[in-house]
Amino acid sequence: GAGVSQTPSNKVTEKGKYVELRCDPISGHTALYWYRQSLGQGPEFLIYFQGTGAADDSGLPNDRFFAVRPEGSVSTLKIQRTERGDSAVYLCASSPLGQTYNEQFFGPGTRLTVL
Amino acid sequence: GNSVTQMEGPVTLSEEAFLTINCTYTATGYPSLFWYVQYPGEGLQLLLKATKADDKGSNKGFEATYRKETTSFHLEKGSVQVSDSAVYFCALSAPGTGGFKTIFGAGTRLFVKA
Numbered sequence: 001g002a003g004v005s006q007t008p009s010n011k012v013t014e015k016g017k018y019v020e021l022r023c024d025p026i027s028g029h030t031a032l033y034w035y036r037q038s039l040g041q042g043p044e045f046l047i048y049f050q051g052t053g054a055a056d057d058s059g060l061p062n063d064r065f066f067a068v069r070p071e072g073s074v075s076t077l078k079i080q081r082t083e084r085g086d087s088a089v090y091l092c093a094s095s096p097l098g099q100t101y102n103e104q105f106f107g108p109g110t111r112l113t114v115l
Numbered sequence: 116g117n118s119v120t121q122m123e124g125p126v127t128l129s130e131e132a133f134l135t136i137n138c139t140y141t142a143t144g145y146p147s148l149f150w151y152v153q154y155p156g157e158g159l160q161l162l163l164k165a166t167k168a169d170d171k172g173s174n175k176g177f178e179a180t181y182r183k184e185t186t187s188f189h190l191e192k193g194s195v196q197v198s199d200s201a202v203y204f205c206a207l208s209a210p211g212t213g214g215f216k217t218i219f220g221a222g223t224r225l226f227v228k229a
Contacts, residue, residue, distance in 0.1 A: 004158075031215075033217070035219075040221070040222070041221055041222070042119075042204050042206075042219030042220050042221050042222050043159070043204070043219045044219075045216055045217065045218065048215075048216065056216060058216075091158075091159065093159075102147060102208040102215040102217065103149070103161050103164060104161070104217060105161075106151075106158045106159040106160065107158060108157075108158040109158060
């Protein structure tokens, strides 16, 4: 079956611009996560959705970052006024309802480069 | 807060050598523990997991035992292959605000030479 997909795979933008990154989770997975992975580091939690609502957005670094999941499936991570420090690989993961141990299935990531 | 610490890489081994990658954690409550692997050019994928103390997770010849007394989850393999070259991430998942939050270590890069 289809895994988690993310588009675009690469995004190059200029400082100050707005970007949107899209995640399509595995069909039927109710939980969706966004992470940011900088070079040589592990994934850093940004936000977690259970259905349509953001259950935990404590990892968003500041108010330039926002994410939505209006129909409980596809999610979009939005970054306003991008800065060079936002350059990283943005990972999306999903997991099915009811797991107590929370195995996550990851997409290939979007590599964001802010010039 | 919750955290994961794993040994720094890179780790370079010859084929058929024994592998250990150390991982320790700090968590409140009873987290689940994971090893994820990232092969070159591929996405993160789950390698193995353990959900309670003394559980042993295993897959593809890799093993890790959930040791609550030492708060550790060290990854081991008896005989590595060139195809095991990848970055390995230790992670924990614990109940947080509104659900589960997964915390990852910084990753350990493994190179296996033929």
